[in-house]
Amino acid sequence: MRPRTRRGGGRPTIADVARKAGVGAITVSRALREPDRVSRELREQIDKAVAELGYVLDRNARALASARADVVAVLVPSLTNNVFADVVRGLYDGLGDSHLQLHIGNTHYSGLEEERLLQGFIGQRPSAVVLSGIDQTATSRAILKEAGCPVVQIMEIGTDPIDMMIGFSHVEGGRAVTRHLIEAGYRRIGFIGARMDPRSQRRLAGYRAALEEAGLFDLRLVTTTTAPSSVSLGRELFRDALAKVPTLDAVFCNNDDLAVGVLFECNRAALAVPGKIGIAGFNDLEMMDVAYPSITSVRTPRYDIGRRAIAMARAAIAGERPEQRVVDTGFELMRRESTAR
């Protein structure tokens, strides 16, 4: 009958450290969590014992004992998408020197998948949850309200936050870029959209509103697909759009990948940009400014949203409730050569 080491792989525990340092286990625990509350002398002994034993804290045990994990659960619809890659980078940088960990889940733009992931994450009792958009299912909302931890919805704003929210209006983004195209003198302005998730739908709504306002809307101008966005898809959709409406003189693409595809296709087909065709994208990827001609786009503060979302979550974890639960970051229309007619 082995007395100890029945299961754990024999890794040193906090008790081993305590024995070696000649202190109580709880003091080691404290030295690790709140060094200020332990005398310098003991702290040094403990640090030494930790180093000598190669002790590593068992996060699972800590999470169980303290009924919460130092984890922020993050749900994004895609990781392949540059847009969310920037957000995630901002989230990471927002962590700073906190001992929080990020656990990223990929919803693949599916509300049900989001529910499933949420279920799993909540089982870890995260310190906070960050999720994308405002179109959670009723079940997801219920789970989150129940969870009792700060929740930050990002990339979009709306009137009914689960808890907190930081982002911008996609309707206004779509409207702004479309108005710009109208002002530039374009008249047959197409919309090209891939994926057509709720945010894309709202960009389309903004586009439509702007065109209707000017009496220029025509359903045939809209070319969309639910297939995932890509540069090659931009080419395909542009060809379709042009076949449908040969008088097309501009396109607003629901994201920059598509816009780049349209540009390449125009180059290939010798359609002058911006003379013959105006092109505008959305998100303002770094590439848009370098393209030839450079491409008009809507700059969205993705990295910043990530950073600030974590800052909001950290403040809320610390008990500081913000006076403003919904933060509108706005966006910036970047006028470039591709629409300078």
Added chain:
Amino acid sequence: MRPRTRRGGGRPTIADVARKAGVGAITVSRALREPDRVSRELREQIDKAVAELGYVLDRNARALASARADVVAVLVPSLTNNVFADVVRGLYDGLGDSHLQLHIGNTHYSGLEEERLLQGFIGQRPSAVVLSGIDQTATSRAILKEAGCPVVQIMEIGTDPIDMMIGFSHVEGGRAVTRHLIEAGYRRIGFIGARMDPRSQRRLAGYRAALEEAGLFDLRLVTTTTAPSSVSLGRELFRDALAKVPTLDAVFCNNDDLAVGVLFECNRAALAVPGKIGIAGFNDLEMMDVAYPSITSVRTPRYDIGRRAIAMARAAIAGERPEQRVVDTGFELMRRESTAR
């Protein structure tokens, strides 16, 4: 003196489910993990109780009790980079219906950061670890050998795997594309590199070997920076390279972002591609085939590497040791318009 609910937020536990279903707690635990080992009748009662109580398994408690978390720790050098985004997508898809979770860490191309993250991840007792490249520090290697779980190094191969390895030779990739440029008739072939992490260094080594073999190498042909890669950086570096060597007639870019930047700059400066300047990239992003002209690149099976890495890890977790510890996926040279002279 409250008898129960001292800490946990009052969420139902496995004991609550057991009481409601009229069975022992351990039977509930089994029904959740190995449904086949519980009679149909009890299983249905338990499922019902779970649903009614809204029971969610506490992963921390499970991990503590079973001394391992159903987690695969993944370390990648960057999340913003399309290349690793594809790998991560493959990893996710490789998970399939297993109950494994992915925990992603971002090393920012730093060995020390990798060590730090590894330390944290090991504290969670992951079921497996996946990490990028073959240049881990001695400390990292030691930690991993100690950890006693399967380890998969990805995206590159070498002769001294920590455990398992899947990827391809970056030296050969660089050599192949450079030879192609030589065969296409280019003579003053530049190398443009950003970041210059170890894999980029090895691509450069392959480039150099190919040029030396042909008696064409010249140090001034190499233009690199440690700054992170971007399309605009491709433009800058190309300008620098051209200023240094005005007779430059081709460039091999250590990745596709740079190559696109070079293409845009050539368009802007009215340098004919491939006539005046040949361009080749690395990784074969989807965009390369759509660009005008389309850009030669080295296709790397990133998504596939992700999937197969998880498959290898899962097999190893299940106790199946592969006969082949190092898997060379190879790569494919995609010859396109940008080098078709």
Added chain:
DNA sequence: AAGGGAAATGGTAGCGCTACCAAGATCGCG
């Protein structure tokens, strides 16, 4: 000098789950 309070340290009792073992029920086979 007595009293009050803060700071430093430790002991006890779980957190919610599962490994391990035991025991009863069922079955097959000679």
Added chain:
DNA sequence: CGCGATCTTGGTAGCGCTACCATTTCCCTT
């Protein structure tokens, strides 16, 4: 029909850590 093998179920005892409370020591007041 007896006996071992298999299946199903349950009890006990932790996993490694921390919340909660108790204790001791040392100041600082008054």
